Amino acid sequence: MTNGWTDVSNADVILVMGGNPAENHPVGFRFVMEARRRRKAKLVCVDPRFTRTAAVSDCYVPMRAGTDIAFLGGLIHYILENKLWLDEYVKQHTNAPFLVKEGFGFSEGHFTGWDESQGGYDRSSWQYELDTSGHVRVDPTLEHPRSVFQLLRQHYSRYTPDAVANIVGCTKEEFLRAAALIASTGKPDRTGTILYALGWTQHSHAVQLIRAAAILQLLLGNIGMPGGGVNAQRGHANIQGSTDMGAWNMLPGYLKLPRANQLTLQDYLKANTPRALRPNAWNYWSNTPKFMVSLLKAYYGQNATAQNEFGYQNLPKTGENENWGWAYFFDRMSRGELEGLISFGMNPVANGPNTAKMLAALAKLKWLIVVENFETETASFWKARKLGDKFYTGFASPAQIQTECFLLPAACFAEKDGSFVNSSRWVQWKRAALPPPGDAKTDQEIISRLLLDLKSLYQKEGGRGAKPLLEMSWDYANPAHPSLDEVAREINGRHLSSRQQLKASSELQEDGSTMCGNWIYCGSWTEEGNQMARRGQEDPTGLGLYPNWAWSWPANRRILYNRASADREGKPWDARRAPLRWDGSQWSGDTPDYKGDASPESLGAFIMLPEGVAKLYAADFLEGPFPEHYEPAESPVKNPLHQEVSTNPLAPVFHGEFDRLGEAKDFPYVAITYRLTEHFHYWTKHVASGSELQTNFFVEVPEELAREKGIRAGDRVRVRSARGFVEGPALVTKRIRPLRVEGRTVYQIGIPIHWGFVGRVRGPLVNNLTPSVFDPNSGTPEYKGFLVNLEKA
Amino acid sequence: MKFNSAAGSFSRRDFVRAAALATAYGFSLEPARAAVRELKISRTTQTHSVCPYCAVGCSVIIHTLGDKARNIQPTVVHIEGDPESPVNRGTLCSKGISLKEFVVNERRLTRPLYRAPGASEWTAISWDEAFEKMARRMKDTRDRTFEEKDSQGRTVNRLTSVALIGGCTDTNEINYLLGKFRFALGILSYENQSRL
Numbered sequence: 003m004t005n006g007w008t009d010v011s012n013a014d015v016i017l018v019m020g021g022n023p024a025e026n027h028p029v030g031f032r033f034v035m036e037a038r039r040r041r042k043a044k045l046v047c048v049d050p051r052f053t054r055t056a057a058v059s060d061c062y063v064p065m066r067a068g069t070d071i072a073f074l075g076g077l078i079h080y081i082l083e084n085k086l087w088l089d090e091y092v093k094q095h096t097n098a099p100f101l102v103k104e105g106f107g108f109s110e111g112h113f114t115g116w117d118e119s120q121g122g123y124d125r126s127s128w129q130y131e132l133d134t135s136g137h138v139r140v141d142p143t144l145e146h147p148r149s150v151f152q153l154l155r156q157h158y159s160r161y162t163p164d165a166v167a168n169i170v171g172c173t174k175e176e177f178l179r180a181a182a183l184i185a186s187t188g189k190p191d192r193t194g195t196i197l198y199a200l201g202w203t204q205h206s207h208a209v210q211l212i213r214a215a216a217i218l219q220l221l222l223g224n225i226g227m228p229g230g231g232v233n234a235q236r237g238h239a240n241i242q243g244s245t246d247m248g249a250w251n252m253l254p255g256y257l258k259l260p261r262a263n264q265l266t267l268q269d270y271l272k273a274n275t276p277r278a279l280r281p282n283a284w285n286y287w288s289n290t291p292k293f294m295v296s297l298l299k300a301y302y303g304q305n306a307t308a309q310n311e312f313g314y315q316n317l318p319k320t321g322e323n324e325n326w327g328w329a330y331f332f333d334r335m336s337r338g339e340l341e342g343l344i345s346f347g348m349n350p351v352a353n354g355p356n357t358a359k360m361l362a363a364l365a366k367l368k369w370l371i372v373v374e375n376f377e378t379e380t381a382s383f384w385k386a387r388k389l390g391d392k393f394y395t396g397f398a399s400p401a402q403i404q405t406e407c408f409l410l411p412a413a414c415f416a417e418k419d420g421s422f423v424n425s426s427r428w429v430q431w432k433r434a435a436l437p438p439p440g441d442a443k444t445d446q447e448i449i450s451r452l453l454l455d456l457k458s459l460y461q462k463e464g465g466r467g468a469k470p471l472l473e474m475s476w477d478y479a480n481p482a483h484p485s486l487d488e489v490a491r492e493i494n495g496r497h498l499s500s501r502q503q504l505k506a507s508s509e510l511q512e513d514g515s516t517m518c519g520n521w522i523y524c525g526s527w528t529e530e531g532n533q534m535a536r537r538g539q540e541d542p543t544g545l546g547l548y549p550n551w552a553w554s555w556p557a558n559r560r561i562l563y564n565r566a567s568a569d570r571e572g573k574p575w576d577a578r579r580a581p582l583r584w585d586g587s588q589w590s591g592d593t594p595d596y597k598g599d600a601s602p603e604s605l606g607a608f609i610m611l612p613e614g615v616a617k618l619y620a621a622d623f624l625e626g627p628f629p630e631h632y633e634p635a636e637s638p639v640k641n642p643l644h645q646e647v648s649t650n651p652l653a654p655v656f657h658g659e660f661d662r663l664g665e666a667k668d669f670p671y672v673a674i675t676y677r678l679t680e681h682f683h684y685w686t687k688h689v690a691s692g693s694e695l696q697t698n699f700f701v702e703v704p705e706e707l708a709r710e711k712g713i714r715a716g717d718r719v720r721v722r723s724a725r726g727f728v729e730g731p732a733l734v735t736k737r738i739r740p741l742r743v744e745g746r747t748v749y750q751i752g753i754p755i756h757w758g759f760v761g762r763v764r765g766p767l768v769n770n771l772t773p774s775v776f777d778p779n780s781g782t783p784e785y786k787g788f789l790v791n792l793e794k795a
Numbered sequence: 796m797k798f799n800s801a802a803g804s805f806s807r808r809d810f811v812r813a814a815a816l817a818t819a820y821g822f823s824l825e826p827a828r829a830a831v832r833e834l835k836i837s838r839t840t841q842t843h844s845v846c847p848y849c850a851v852g853c854s855v856i857i858h859t860l861g862d863k864a865r866n867i868q869p870t871v872v873h874i875e876g877d878p879e880s881p882v883n884r885g886t887l888c889s890k891g892i893s894l895k896e897f898v899v900n901e902r903r904l905t906r907p908l909y910r911a912p913g914a915s916e917w918t919a920i921s922w923d924e925a926f927e928k929m930a931r932r933m934k935d936t937r938d939r940t941f942e943e944k945d946s947q948g949r950t951v952n953r954l955t956s957v958a959l960i961g962g963c964t965d966t967n968e969i970n971y972l973l974g975k976f977r978f979a980l981g982i983l984s985y986e987n988q989s990r991l
Binding site for chain 1: 990
């Protein structure tokens with residue numbers, strides 16, 4: 003989240019789209035209800051289903067899964083046509099005045115630079131126009147035809163209310179009613195927030211969708227404001243923290259993984275340290291060398307010296323155009339190219355797309371190590387044929403599966419200390435309450451033992467790749483069982499000579515005199531102690547920032563981009579909602595997202611970006627500088643905006659045995675998957691109370707479709723996709739309204755997740771149905787809006 | 796009663812007394828209720844933790860008994876919302892309120908299990924034997940497939956035949972250690988729940 007849960011109560015309008023917090027984040031949803039009660043805030047809910055959130059909204063709009071960009075593009079169009087944007091904000095805090103080079107354009111589904119043979123874009127025509135000093139040319143009036151503002155207007159001119167209604171499937175009146183409420187926040191004294199979840203991220207165009215939301219919020223002046231922002235509710239206790247700590251292509255702190263053509267540390271730093279694009283851009287990423295060298299010192303300790311590039315050569319490198327992410331390694335695994343998988347608490351058979359492909363992939367491994375609290379579908383994948391009943395009759399029997407499997411019992415949350423980051427970016431420390439049961443061990447013991455045993459084998463026997471393994475530091479008081487206090491102190495970092503903990507990332511050095519495991523966590527464990535364990539309940543601004551409760555990254559900042567809450571002179575847009583105040587010499591309130599003593603005019607408000615301002619137009623995304631509506635990979639219609647380029651041309655497509663895509667003639671209905679409030683993901687099927695409250699899998703079928711098919715409530719139905727099928731009782735409902743799209747009726751079917759073939763209660767895995775289709779930037783699978791057929795079982 | 800906290804402690808008895816006084820002059824049943832509640836958890840150790848489910852980040856208080864005696868495994872007797880948290884202010888949802896059943900659950904794994912190639916059931920294995928086997932498998936794979944250089948002769952030091960995935964309740968510190976583990980081995984295919 004740019005803002006946070008407690009901040010939602012500052013909003014005047016709350017758009018919930020791609021999420022259902024009343025059901026899935028019930029405790030956080032209280033802040034929505036507080037805003038309604040205290041400020042008479044309006045709640046707008048846009049969702050394929052009339053959800054529990056919709057039930058308490060002021061304005062509900064039904065929609066077809068996968069058409070969110072059309073809806074948001076329609077809002078952008080509505081705001082521009084009706085002159086409802088916050089003009090001063092847009093001119094001061096966004097790249098609206100920036101000029102783009104001659105030659106940029108969009109036609110028939112492609113931006114300029116499309117290369118059919120490569121299946122990608124040459125992005126040179128998307129770049130800014132630079133002056134002789136290398137800075138972007140601007141037109142403060144926004145009137146230049148190549149200004150970002152005019153290009154934005156032109157791009158979204160097609161997203162008229164009629165076009166939106168035709169794609170989304172709502173009525174034009176429903177769209178306009180929501181648009182009027184949302185656009186009403188484009189005034190200095192009104193703010194609107196957006197809450198989203200997996201309904202936005204599980205698409206083949208997810209990242210562009212969220213960019214569309216950012217554009218909308220920037221036009222309305224809602225970024226940096228209390229009660230504003232773009233807020234991911236996040237569905238798990240620490241997926242924010244795990245993202246902060248890296249992914250296949252990321253080092254901790256969002257530093258990029260080195261590429262093979264970055265032969266030296268200097269090459270790497272040159273390629274990854276941005277240059278300021280405007281004279282007033284602070285361009286905080288210019289500190290990349292300090293972040294990177296301090297990380298290498300944390301990784302390689304005494305083995306990292308200036309002479310050996312601080313151990314840079316030890317890091318694994320990826321090829322320039324390679325992708326080693328989830329979609330790709332499971333695909334490679336399904337073709338027998340992997341030997342081993344190690345899973346610390348993850349259950350890909352249940353939560354990955356296309357279950358048949360997941361099972362087949364695991365059966366090709368030589369070995370599998372699973373560290374878990376409970377037996378899972380992944381650990382016992384080799385039992386799928388027996389336990390999974392009719393769903394996996396084509397899958398191998400245990401005797402045929404040669405994968406050697408280890409299932410290691412691990413401590414659960416209550417038995418471990420350490421920190422979780424909630425959606426608000428609050429890093430909250432927890433303490434172990436009791437030891438793990440029986441012979442179960444903590445994660446750090448298991449990781450350490452695996453690594454130390456391997457190290458000692460290499461020390462005894464030698465072997466390939468010994469150096470990167472042996473040089474990785476594991477310099478803990480008890481290396482076989484590091485205390486997480488020690489690890490947290492390492493993540494924060496310290497001065498190596500004085501051994502003093504760092505106070506802030508501004509103390510980092512690039513000469514190897516500081517070490518730091520993750521620069522955005524600098525300040526989380528200082529000489530004053532563990533800041534993440536703080537329990538202060540004071541709220542001096544009255545805005546729900548709670549600066550002394552836990553610690554928030556970065557720098558204990560509670561509202562990101564908060565400098566944008568004030569105008570050019572530093573005067574807040576809304577005096578009642580001012581997270582920052584400028585007293586002539588310094589900023590006070592929230593931790594400023596700005597230099598603490600820099601005058602309001604001296605720097606751009608978006609200090610992380612080389613532009614110094616927020617980007618309405620972003621040339622660094624794969625699919626184009628502006629989000630465009632593309633249909634899901636499986637769709638009942640061709641894209642009404644450009645039939646020939648119907649789906650996202652950059653979305654990865656696989657062509658293996660299990661990668662079948664269905665067509666509307668065989669699979670006429672749109673399906674979505676979702677959670678229920680009584681269950682948490684695939685865990686609580688092991689817990690008695692959740693299992694008793696929601697015992698059975700079911701399928702939500704619209705009344706009109708049920709009538710057509712002769713299905714009554716409780717009848718057993720089969721839902722089939724091109725990949726597999728599920729079966730369960732029908733819940734016939736008014737909650738999913740049939741939609742009119744391109745002149746025909748489109749039905750949608752809702753299917754809850756939570757069941758599987760291992761647990762106190764069992765049922766079909768919904769991912770039997772879902773396709774191996776992914777967003778090209780984030781790699782998230784398309785669980786919302788795939789095609790199925792429905793029949794009585 | 797002790798309170799496991801980095802930042803001071805409070806006595807539940809004080810809290811209950813204050814609540815009882817506040818209602819002592821009306822016909823309220825609160826003092827009686829408070830007394831019952833006090834009995835249930837009066838001897839527990841209380842530990843600050845955070846709910847492991849969604850990302851609202853509700854603070855919880857875990858009550859345990861048996862941790863002051865020798866030779867007794869402590870157990871959780873109650874888990875409740877932390878009234879001091881600005882996020883949940885003492886409340887929990889239907890899942891959070893039943894967290895005790897997640898922790899104290901006969902389905903929990905309590906010993907390492909092993910499944911040999913082609914076997915149709917799990918069998919028990921000691922930790923030592925499991926670690927010995929796992930280290931050997933990892934080394935064999937790594938010795939067979941580790942790439943020091945790519946096809947163009949550039950140093951890549953990578954292991955693409957092994958993938959590592961992390962779960963959604965791995966703490967920051969565990970994620971950080973998994974990162975070090977991953978880079979020590981040279982693993983590129985590293986993902987976690989946030990990808991899905």
